[in-house]
Amino acid sequence: MMLEIMIAIPLVTALLVFITRSRRQMELVSTAGIVALFAVACYIVYDVIADGNIEYSIWYLDSLSAYMLFIITFIGLMAAIYSIPYISHEIKERELTVDRAKYYYVLFHVFMFTMLMVVISNNLGIMWIAIEATTLVSAFLVGFTENDMAVEAAWKYLIICSVGITLALFGTILAYASSITVLGESSDALNWSTLMANAAQLDPTLLKISFILIMVGYGTKVGLAPMHTWLPDAHSQAPTPVSALLSGVLLNCAMYGILRYHLIVSVSVPGFSSTLLLLFGLVSMAVAAAFIIVARDFKRLLAYSSIEHMGIIAFGFGIGGFLGIFGALLHMLNHALTKCLMFLGAGNLLQKFKTRDISQIRGVATLMPITAVLFIAGALAITGSPPFSIFLSEVTIMTGGLSSANYLAVGIYILLLAVIFAAFMYHVSKMMFGEPTEGVTKGELERSRFLPMGTLLVMILVMGVFIPTQLHDLLVKIASLFQVFP
Amino acid sequence: MNDIFLTDVINGLAALILLFAFVLVAGVRMGQIIRAYTLGSLALGLLAAAVAYYTKADHIYVVAVLTIVLKVIVIPKFLNYTVDRIKVKKEVEPLVSIPGSLLICGGLTFIAYYIASPIIAQGSSITKNCLAISIAVVFIGFFVIIARRKAMTEIVGLLMMENGLFLAAISLTYGMPMIVEIGVFFDVLVAAIIMGIFAFKINHTFETLDTTFMRRLRD
Numbered sequence: 001m002m003l004e005i006m007i008a009i010p011l012v013t014a015l016l017v018f019i020t021r022s023r024r025q026m027e028l029v030s031t032a033g034i035v036a037l038f039a040v041a042c043y044i045v046y047d048v049i050a051d052g053n054i055e056y057s058i059w060y061l062d063s064l065s066a067y068m069l070f071i072i073t074f075i076g077l078m079a080a081i082y083s084i085p086y087i088s089h090e091i092k093e094r095e096l097t098v099d100r101a102k103y104y105y106v107l108f109h110v111f112m113f114t115m116l117m118v119v120i121s122n123n124l125g126i127m128w129i130a131i132e133a134t135t136l137v138s139a140f141l142v143g144f145t146e147n148d149m150a151v152e153a154a155w156k157y158l159i160i161c162s163v164g165i166t167l168a169l170f171g172t173i174l175a176y177a178s179s180i181t182v183l184g185e186s187s188d189a190l191n192w193s194t195l196m197a198n199a200a201q202l203d204p205t206l207l208k209i210s211f212i213l214i215m216v217g218y219g220t221k222v223g224l225a226p227m228h229t230w231l232p233d234a235h236s237q238a239p240t241p242v243s244a245l246l247s248g249v250l251l252n253c254a255m256y257g258i259l260r261y262h263l264i265v266s267v268s269v270p271g272f273s274s275t276l277l278l279l280f281g282l283v284s285m286a287v288a289a290a291f292i293i294v295a296r297d298f299k300r301l302l303a304y305s306s307i308e309h310m311g312i313i314a315f316g317f318g319i320g321g322f323l324g325i326f327g328a329l330l331h332m333l334n335h336a337l338t339k340c341l342m343f344l345g346a347g348n349l350l351q352k353f354k355t356r357d358i359s360q361i362r363g364v365a366t367l368m369p370i371t372a373v374l375f376i377a378g379a380l381a382i383t384g385s386p387p388f389s390i391f392l393s394e395v396t397i398m399t400g401g402l403s404s405a406n407y408l409a410v411g412i413y414i415l416l417l418a419v420i421f422a423a424f425m426y427h428v429s430k431m432m433f434g435e436p437t438e439g440v441t442k443g444e445l446e447r448s449r450f451l452p453m454g455t456l457l458v459m460i461l462v463m464g465v466f467i468p469t470q471l472h473d474l475l476v477k478i479a480s481l482f483q484v485f486p
Numbered sequence: 487m488n489d490i491f492l493t494d495v496i497n498g499l500a501a502l503i504l505l506f507a508f509v510l511v512a513g514v515r516m517g518q519i520i521r522a523y524t525l526g527s528l529a530l531g532l533l534a535a536a537v538a539y540y541t542k543a544d545h546i547y548v549v550a551v552l553t554i555v556l557k558v559i560v561i562p563k564f565l566n567y568t569v570d571r572i573k574v575k576k577e578v579e580p581l582v583s584i585p586g587s588l589l590i591c592g593g594l595t596f597i598a599y600y601i602a603s604p605i606i607a608q609g610s611s612i613t614k615n616c617l618a619i620s621i622a623v624v625f626i627g628f629f630v631i632i633a634r635r636k637a638m639t640e641i642v643g644l645l646m647m648e649n650g651l652f653l654a655a656i657s658l659t660y661g662m663p664m665i666v667e668i669g670v671f672f673d674v675l676v677a678a679i680i681m682g683i684f685a686f687k688i689n690h691t692f693e694t695l696d697t698t699f700m701r702r703l704r705d
Contacts (some may be wrong), residue, residue: 058665125666132673136680143687151691152700155684159640162677163631166647168622169670170654177658190663205604291705300705338667 002044003059007116009037014109015330022152023091023098027084030105034073034080037112041073049474051354060122060193063477067329068119068256071336075248076112081240082344083108085446089351095145104144104239111137111245118253122191124260128165128172131221131257134250135161141242142234145278153230153237159222160230168217168257174210175261178203192260199267211265212271214258214275215280223307224280224314225287226292232291235303236356240347243299247306247343248336255313255332262317263481278318284311285416293423297356298349301427302342305382308420309335315413316397322484323400329475334463338381341456345375348445353437358427363436368444372432374453381460383421389463401480492540500616501534502526503653504595507646509585516569516576516638520562520567523642523649526623527557530649533616537656545664546656552671553652561645561678568682569638573690574578579696582633590633598622616657623650637685637695641678648674 013033020026048054048066055061061069087104090096096104114137117130135158143154176190182201183189195202218229235243258277265273288308295301309331348371353361365372381388396418401410430433436442467475476486506526513519531553538546569576580587598621605617627650630643655662662670685695692699 060575120662121668123663126661129666129669129673132677136673136676139684143684146687146691148691151684151687151703152703155637155688155697155700156703158681158684159631159644162644163628163647166624166644166651169648169651173651173655173658173662176662180659188663209605212500232705236703294705296705435644 006040010109010113011018017105038073083241142238143239150237153233157234164220171210171213178206218257225284231301236299244340244343248340281311281315327396334389361431387464502529524562594625595622620653
């Protein structure tokens with residue numbers, strides 16, 4: 001019952017936002033809705049940790065879905081809180097009317113709904129429908145500003161991801177076909193829990209083709225190279241809180257889709273899916289490194305960094321073993337938190353300087369000291385410097401790779417991380433220091449922006465020093481799904 | 487009706503779907519392309535009905551009806567409406583010439599048969615020949631997206647890929663569970679409508695539907 005309540009919250013919120021009359025009411029309803037959603041989600045996560053899996057009608061929640069649920073709702077909360085100063089600034093600057101702002105909040109909550117559906121449905125077909133729905137809803141958010149570049153980004157996003165997701169549907173059909181001889185044509189034969197329980201008897205040939213299609217299809221949405229081309233466009237054109245949501249949560253949701261198949265295929269054809277994940281991971285990191293070096297637009301810089309981190313996560317799952325899986329799972333959360341912080345910082349810069357061009361942004365440290373501190377901390381964190389949490393997960397994955405004797409792969413991984421660190425910090429330090437850009441007045445924007453940003457910074461600092469016991473236990477439990485144990 | 491006759495009907499309809507895919511590639515005006523898509527969808531709907539008759543599975547009848555209602559009536563109507571409203575030139579302006587496109591699609595069909603051969607070899611269902619055709623239709627749809635530059639043709643290409651997948655779903659598994667089928671239909675419909683809305687926006691912003699003008703975002 002709690003699940004239905006949770007899934008209804010964002011829809012009800014969207015409806016209530018729709019009937020509000022003023023900006024103030026709109027913000028209030030949106031915040032109340034997202035806080036309620038986060039509270040209910042936490043209750044459900046706690047329930048799963050304490051009492052085990054929830055499985056009834058079309059729902060299925062195990063520790064992996066609970067973990068994803070936490071990431072989605074927490075990042076959603078941060079992005080929604082940040083949206084308030086961001087959007088009201090846009091209204092003040094006459095970039096947006098109040099009616100358009102209402103449209104933004106409605107789409108925001110519907111987008112949350114589709115992402116929640118991805119991680120709590122048992123049926124792989126319904127999961128596919130939900131992932132396609134995330135594309136359809138977020139396309140409007142990407143094209144929200146409706147200028148030529150935003151429309152171009154939204155169209156590319158819509159077409160590339162729809163083609164990708166169509167291939168994933170083919171993969172889903174083949175996965176279903178692989179079970180027909182074992183399970184017959186029953187209606188629960190596409191349920192993940194059923195497929196997983198019978199994974200050993202599924203047809204391996206069909207399952208292999210299915211996984212390739214899933215990898216390419218959902219991989220498009222994850223932003224794995226070479227299917228990543230929509231990602232920098234969409235992330236740079238979307239309103240900044242939405243970029244944070246796309247990068248921190250949507251990519252993880254698609255990765256979750258791949259993982260569900262990875263779990264099944266690993267039982268039926270050991271080693272096949274992990275090799276693919278490893279290769280795609282390394283290629284994505286390499287492509288991202290190349291584009292980070294030549295980046296000219298700071299939101300695109302962050303977008304390429306997301307491709308890199310999705311590559312790291314795929315790499316970790318590909319390496320396998322307890323450390324590889326544990327590190328990759330931890331990295332999903334760490335990346336979401338850190339990238340959200342970075343994008344929120346980028347939102348401050350964008351609204352202050354009114355440009356995305358790195359070369360036109362100078363002396364942020366003098367003009368906006370607090371934003372500069374948060375942004376530099378975020379940049380150090382995202383490139384994997386200690387004492388931030390990403391350092392911890394990257395090192396865990398590296399150790400996992402070394403202990404499973406993937407020396408060449410780990411060598412490339414370390415080299416790419418070093419290159420990305422240097423290139424990323426080069427761009428960020430140019431923006432932060434030096435003679436301030438002329439014509440930009442000194443001073444921060446609204447103070448309420450620092451509430452979500454500060455929270456995120458504290459979290460990545462704390463998680464860099466130690467992992468809370470509850471989180472550790474949860475991750476160990478998820479790792480046991482992959483048949484690896486500490 | 488006996489099995490052999492029914493198999494012939496199913497194979498014949500599958501061949502028609504492939505034929506209309508080629509007709510679509512050969513189309514030079516938007517109207518022709520949408521008509522080819524409509525006829526292909528009609529063949530798909532009839533094929534679903536034939537499979538439903540053969541397997542006595544009620545839910546495939548529902549699929550057949552939904553296919554005909556949505557893909558033969560609603561979506562083509564909507565596409566025609568969009569084309570009329572936008573009032574741009576209705577020529578397709580291919581990036582690859584029509585004869586060249588047809589040759590490439592012929593090659594793609596060969597590749598599809600080659601890919602499907604190991605799966606066909608172990609299958610036993612009466613619809614096993616459909617699999618190769620469905621893969622071919624998916625490929626041709628993909629090719630249409632790449633080789634034609636109007637936003638509208640990209641939508642039709644995508645819808646065609648979806649048709650190919652439905653053929654695969656019917657031929658491999660006699661359809662997926664009911665709830666999934668309906669969800670997928672709903673998604674296809676919504677996707678077509680949303681892409682139509684964006685086609686309006688592209689036309690409004692760029693004053694053309696030619697997607698090759700969209701080259702501003704790059705590194």
